[in-house]
Amino acid sequence: MVYTVEYSYCRTVNYLVTSEEVNHIYVIHENGDGLFACSRGRPRKEEVKIRLDCPPHIELELQNLRNDFLIKNNAKMLVFVSMATDDMIRLVSMYPEVWFMDTTAG
Numbered sequence: 521m522v523y524t525v526e527y528s529y530c531r532t533v534n535y536l537v538t539s540e541e542v543n544h545i546y547v548i549h550e551n552g553d554g555l556f557a558c559s560r561g562r563p564r565k566e567e568v569k570i571r572l573d574c575p576p577h578i579e580l581e582l583q584n585l586r587n588d589f590l591i592k593n594n595a596k597m598l599v600f601v602s603m604a605t606d607d608m609i610r611l612v613s614m615y616p617e618v619w620f621m622d623t624t625a626g
Contacts (some may be wrong), residue, residue, distance in 0.1 A: 529574045536603060547600040551593045
């Protein structure tokens with residue numbers, strides 16, 4: 521099961537990083553290093569990775585999640601992902617009163 525979690529994370533991130541038409545942001549937890557936000561999209565198409573401030577109680581919750589899901593200490597844990605195509609962003613910009621999203625995961 522540990523390999524499935526790592527494999528799913530790698531597949532998702534690899535898809536985001538290699539798809540030019542997909543703007544994205546995802547947050548990962550690296551054990552011992554904290555939370556990192558990685559993004560690409562408007563206004564720039566370069567990949568950006570920044571470290572997020574993480575209060576101790578959130579770090580403890582993340583560590584508990586890693587333990588619950590049997591994620592190895594040296595593995596990265598995907599915490600959050602959001603993605604949109606350029607066309608989706610264009611439509612939301614044209615019609616800001618209309619929102620659409622997929623919440624079917626899990």
